Amino acid sequence: MIKVVIIGSGNLASHLIHEFQKSNRIHLVQVYNRNIDKIQYLKNQVAITSKIADLKDADIYILAISDNAISEFSKKLVLKNKLVVHTSGGLHLNNLKSDSDKGVFYPLQTFSKNKKVEFSSIPICIEANEQKDIILLEKLAKSISTKCYSINSKQRKSLHVSAVFVNNFVNHLYHIGNEICKEQNIPFELLLPLIEETATKIQSLPPIDAQTGPAKRNDTKTIEEHLALLNANQQNIYKLLTNSITTTYGKKL
Ligand SMILES: NC(=O)c1ccc[n+]([C@@H]2O[C@H](COP(=O)([O-])OP(=O)(O)OC[C@H]3O[C@@H](n4cnc5c(N)ncnc54)[C@H](OP(=O)(O)O)[C@@H]3O)[C@@H](O)[C@H]2O)c1
Numbered sequence: 001m002i003k004v005v006i007i008g009s010g011n012l013a014s015h016l017i018h019e020f021q022k023s024n025r026i027h028l029v030q031v032y033n034r035n036i037d038k039i040q041y042l043k044n045q046v047a048i049t050s051k052i053a054d055l056k057d058a059d060i061y062i063l064a065i066s067d068n069a070i071s072e073f074s075k076k077l078v079l080k081n082k083l084v085v086h087t088s089g090g091l092h093l094n095n096l097k098s099d100s101d102k103g104v105f106y107p108l109q110t111f112s113k114n115k116k117v118e119f120s121s122i123p124i125c126i127e128a129n130e131q132k133d134i135i136l137l138e139k140l141a142k143s144i145s146t147k148c149y150s151i152n153s154k155q156r157k158s159l160h161v162s163a164v165f166v167n168n169f170v171n172h173l174y175h176i177g178n179e180i181c182k183e184q185n186i187p188f189e190l191l192l193p194l195i196e197e198t199a200t201k202i203q204s205l206p207p208i209d210a211q212t213g214p215a216k217r218n219d220t221k222t223i224e225e226h227l228a229l230l231n232a233n234q235q236n237i238y239k240l241l242t243n244s245i246t247t248t249y250g251k252k253l
Contacts, residue, residue, distance in 0.1 A: 089160030
């Protein structure tokens with residue numbers, strides 16, 4: 001059994017707590033949160049604390065706290081011969097400042113507290129300086145997922161930027177699409193099969209081959225008409241993406 005302490009109670013921590021509690025290969029020893037109120041709901045299931053001095057003995061301490069807090073918080077941890085990991089896509093391993101061994105345990109998915117996820121298919125990106133810690137993190141990852149990848153800090157940063165494009169930016173574009181539909185009383189659900197097919201198609205075609213639409217075809221009249229429908233912010237985004245597509249496919253507007 002791998003003994004784990006989770007630090008944090010937010011979107012990711014709450015999912016990790018749930019998964020580790022289900023696994024018979026992991027002993028979730030304790031959950032820490034600076035604000036104890038947010039973890040009171042766990043008090044009958046697992047030890048909880050808001051005091052760093054009361055942290056229990058474990059093999060791995062998982063910092064699932066805001067990126068900005070990781071360096072300062074890790075300085076306060078005095079855990080010799082233990083493994084302390086953060087869960088951030090964007091932060092280098094060396095942002096951890098504790099005396100202990102350091103690592104990263106980054107599940108590549110979008111987590112919201114009250115939205116269930118199927119953890120077994122989520123890629124978990126691990127990193128550590130010591131081989132023994134890589135083996136331990138691999139064991140931990142494989143107890144909750146079938147997908148575990150060794151990814152160094154430089155690769156993970158690029159992976160994270162990539163994830164911002166394919167998830168955060170795409171989701172913002174959904175929001176804009178929804179706003180445009182609302183203005184004409186069109187239900188957003190009309191677009192759901194298109195969204196689904198777009199995401200499914202790139203599982204069998206490279207994104208460069210899957211592109212369609214006015215920018216790819218260089219349909220300039222349609223593009224002008226679209227621009228006339230949009231507000232200034234939407235026009236900026238439309239023009240930026242249209243230019244990127246036409247440049248990619250070698251046509252000038
Ligand atoms: N959410 C995702 O989709 C996702 C995916 C992969 C990786 N991650 C990574 O997971 C980590 C947590 O993200 P999240 O989305 O779960 O964040 P979140 O929901 O905003 O939760 C933030 C957590 O950090 C704690 N915290 C904030 N500042 C702190 C400080 N100065 N000292 C101690 N604790 C502090 C909060 O404690 P309080 O409750 O007391 O405020 C809370 O437990 C980040 O490193 C993020 O990059 C997130």
